[in-house]
Amino acid sequence: MLETRTEVEQYLLLQKKSEQELRVVCGEMDLKTEGTKEQLIDQLASLETKQQRSILVPQAIPLRTRDENMQPLDAAIETMRHWRKMIFTAKNNVKQFKLLSREGKPYTTDLPYIKCSTETLKKIIEKGWILPLDYNRDLIGLLKTEPDRFIANIIQKPDSKGKSWLMLHLTPLAA
Numbered sequence: 001m002l003e004t005r006t007e008v009e010q011y012l013l014l015q016k017k018s019e020q021e022l023r024v025v026c027g028e029m030d031l032k033t034e035g036t037k038e039q040l041i042d043q044l045a046s047l048e049t050k051q052q053r054s055i056l057v058p059q060a061i062p063l064r065t066r067d068e069n070m071q072p073l074d075a076a077i078e079t080m081r082h083w084r085k086m087i088f089t090a091k092n093n094v095k096q097f098k099l100l101s102r103e104g105k106p107y108t109t110d111l112p113y114i115k116c117s118t119e120t121l122k123k124i125i126e127k128g129w130i131l132p133l134d135y136n137r138d139l140i141g142l143l144k145t146e147p148d149r150f151i152a153n154i155i156q157k158p159d160s161k162g163k164s165w166l167m168l169h170l171t172p173l174a175a
Contacts, residue, residue: 014041021056024141057106058098059139060155060167063124064131076129080166087112087156097155097169102133109157116152116168130168139170149173 014022022040023033031043065077087093094112101107116124124130125143132140143150151171158164 011045014044020146021142025138027141028138056172058171059100059136060157060169061136062131063129063166063168067128073129083114083154083166084156086114090114111155111157113153113155113169116154118148121147121152124168
């Protein structure tokens with residue numbers, strides 16, 4: 001039985017998610033991923049977790065050049081050097097991208113980019129060249145199973161200290 005406003009809001013938000021999204025969320029939380037959409041929702045709604053939000057929103061995931069043990073990923077370093085050069089030399093390669101702040105709030109900004117094919121996206125995921133932030137984690141499972149549901153770009157995003165970072169920007173395709 002739903003008692004609080006937060007529980008009702010969470011339940012309604014879970015209702016809006018696709019069955020595949022719910023399976024990914026359950027998998028990321030080490031819960032059972034079998035059952036109907038209603039069973040998955042009941043399982044998630046019974047947990048006292050932070051409020052859920054859709055993972056199918058445009059967002060960027062940082063790319064990394066070091067593994068979990070802080071050892072250099074030589075192939076990633078070389079590939080990203082190549083991507084930076086491509087971004088720098090390309091013409092008319094700046095457009096508006098929708099992003100999420102660290103707090104998960106959406107915003108839009110103009111950034112230089114190069115397109116990323118589905119094959120390249122699969123390799124980035126497979127080789128572990130991404131460093132997902134907390135709000136990206138549920139998305140990774142969906143990327144592994146359905147990478148063709150997204151338009152992917154490699155973007156160059158500046159930070160407040162004058163550095164720039166390469167990130168994988170993902171925009172979900174319209175259903």
